[in-house]
Structure formats: C-alpha cells, structure tokens
Amino acid sequence: MKPVQSLPVPVKNPSRRRVDLRLPLPQRDVSLAVPLPLPPTSAGSSSSSSASSGPSAPPSSNPKNYSDLERGNRIGSGAGGTVYKVIHRPTSRVYALKVIYGNHEENVRRQICREIEILRDVSHPNIVRCHEMFDQNGEIQVLLEFMDEGSLEGRHVSNERDLAKLSFQILNGLAYLHGRHIVHRDIKPSNLLVNKAANVKIADFGVSRILAQTMDPCNSSVGTIAYMSPERINTDLNQGRYDGYAGDIWSLGVSILEFFLGRFPFNVSRQGDWASLMCAICMSQPPEAPASASPEFRHFISCCLQREPGRRMTASQLLRHPFILRGASQGQNRSPQNLHQLLPPPRPLSSSSSSSSSAASSPMT
Numbered sequence: 001m002k003p004v005q006s007l008p009v010p011v012k013n014p015s016r017r018r019v020d021l022r023l024p025l026p027q028r029d030v031s032l033a034v035p036l037p038l039p040p041t042s043a044g045s046s047s048s049s050s051a052s053s054g055p056s057a058p059p060s061s062n063p064k065n066y067s068d069l070e071r072g073n074r075i076g077s078g079a080g081g082t083v084y085k086v087i088h089r090p091t092s093r094v095y096a097l098k099v100i101y102g103n104h105e106e107n108v109r110r111q112i113c114r115e116i117e118i119l120r121d122v123s124h125p126n127i128v129r130c131h132e133m134f135d136q137n138g139e140i141q142v143l144l145e146f147m148d149e150g151s152l153e154g155r156h157v158s159n160e161r162d163l164a165k166l167s168f169q170i171l172n173g174l175a176y177l178h179g180r181h182i183v184h185r186d187i188k189p190s191n192l193l194v195n196k197a198a199n200v201k202i203a204d205f206g207v208s209r210i211l212a213q214t215m216d217p218c219n220s221s222v223g224t225i226a227y228m229s230p231e232r233i234n235t236d237l238n239q240g241r242y243d244g245y246a247g248d249i250w251s252l253g254v255s256i257l258e259f260f261l262g263r264f265p266f267n268v269s270r271q272g273d274w275a276s277l278m279c280a281i282c283m284s285q286p287p288e289a290p291a292s293a294s295p296e297f298r299h300f301i302s303c304c305l306q307r308e309p310g311r312r313m314t315a316s317q318l319l320r321h322p323f324i325l326r327g328a329s330q331g332q333n334r335s336p337q338n339l340h341q342l343l344p345p346p347r348p349l350s351s352s353s354s355s356s357s358s359a360a361s362s363p364m365t
Contacts, residue, residue, distance in 0.1 A: 064088060064143065066134045071097065076151070076190075085146065095131065096144040112140060122180065126173030128193060128203040147193035147201060155189065156262035160297050164327020167256050167300075169200040171324065174248060175315035177202070183244030187251035188227040189258060226270045227251040230282045231309055237282065238309055246309035249318070253304025257287060260297070296323035 229250035
C-alpha cells in the first residue's frame, strides 16, 4: 500500500503584487468617538427602555410601558403638541404625556426620536424631567414630569425678592441647558412650570428645539413671536446672524418684566397680529423696568433686553447679578456695587431715544 502523498501547496507569485495599490488603514482617534443613540423601533417603549439602562440614568427612570398609562384629562397645549395628565398604574404616579403634532416623514420621525432619546439624559432640578418616549401607532408621545401647580402664565409677582428667587431658578435651568449646548427657543411664562414645593422648572426645551429643524423659525408653533428677540424676527438685524443663547436671554427678560408688571411689557397686545408685534419688538426701544423698581432690578432687565445680542449677558453671568444674588441670599441686604462692570457698553443715545434710555442708564452711574 503506497503512502498518501500530500498535494503541493501553490505558492503565490510575489511578482504579481502591486505595492503601489496597498492602502494604509485609517487611524481612529478614540478621543473623538461618541456613542450614537439607536434608532427607535415600532415597539415604542422598547427602544426608550434600553436607553435608560445605562449608568447615567437616574434611579427613578425605570422603563415604563405605554400600556401601563391611563390617560386623563387634557391639561394644556404647548409648542407643537397637546399635554394630558396620565397615571402610571403599577406605581400610581402621575405624569404628563405630550403628544407631538404633525405627520412627519419617516426620516424626520427617526431624527425626532433620536433627539428625544438624547434629551432623556438631561437632569436638573429646574428642568422638567423627560422620562420616556413612545412611538405609538405613528404618533410620537413623550412622558414628562407632572407639575401640579401649572404654568406661570398670568402670574403677577410684584415683590422683587420673590421675583429674584423665581428668576434664580429659571436662570439655573437655562444655564444648565446652555452649558449642554441646548437652545430652548421658546422661553415664555407658559413654559415655566411650578409645583406645590414652589420649584420652578423650564418645560418644552426639547420639543421647541426639535421642531425648529423642520419648521419655519418664526412659526408660532415653534416659538411665540411675542417673546422672540428682534434679530430672530427680522433677519436683516445683526448682519443676519442669530445667536440662540442670546435669544433665550431676551425671552427671559421679557418674561421676568411681564411677571413684575402684571402685563405684557410692550405697548401692544400679546395676542395681537404678527405685524403689530413685529413693529413693536423690532422697531421700538426695548422695554424697561419702571422707575419705581429698584436699581438692581432695572439694571437686570437692561442686561437681558439689549437690542444687540452681543451685549446681553449670558445665563451664567446673570446668576452673579446683584438682583439675583439678593434673592439667593435669603433676605441678606446686599447693596448694588459696580453694576457698570457687569453690563456691556450701553447702547448709543440719540436725540429721539435719550429720554427713554435715561432710566436704564441710572443704575450704571
């Protein structure tokens, strides 16, 4: 019996290799790698449940099934959606469920769902918590923290110390959002909610930001024109550049001044027509706090309602303003010192506006 001989292994011809066609592997910079959220599935809660299992999710964000929610009465309508009061049957906890308007195309829907998943990681005591997202029968719904005292719309806060405490909480939340590169786009009294513990929280920061990607920036369902900054309404201002962070500060200033006055601070109706509001906001001088207010408060409003966006203070800077520090000090008497060092250079005075600007300049003397 002859031994089985192994077949010779064919040897590749080295002469056939093309050295000039060898491509180097790309070098991956791991410091630039970021995790991408998974696209949602039709199961609705399954995709959002997986996102809450990471170590960064707070203990209270346990996954919730849509079938466990019992929808109650409608509690309001906000930017792009209707809000309902719901009860989570297994825990008997009350939440707010926001149903987002619109029949969006599939690629837009997937982007909206990705954005909401990212916003679920936003956690701050002055931000309304986003607990869950559902893609239910083609309808995007967001489960939010329930604020039992409703919004601050129509509230009159004439006491400056109380107003400073309220402003301090709003600025805390706004500084947190801006620090995470999130622009709200729709700061207004109806998007500032309060609970029985007197905690003020910013709502609708996610929906406003998401819908702005697919809708006209001046559409009332994305941002209420009454609280928009002049350069956002009239794109010819500020050389056509729009700074969303500075736009939020303008909206904050209008809202805080409205709380103090008990009325919309411009000389037009807040529910007026678009043209009247545009003329009042873009062509008239910014509103000012009355002369009866304290120098700190008048200066604070002036820091927010500067016509040029670059001269408005940031949220972090406003947290150090004497008016805010007075409210945060819980009754300690602080005198307004060196206010002129806080505010950017005042707007130039003209013969037509010198009388109206004198009140805003007085705290700086």
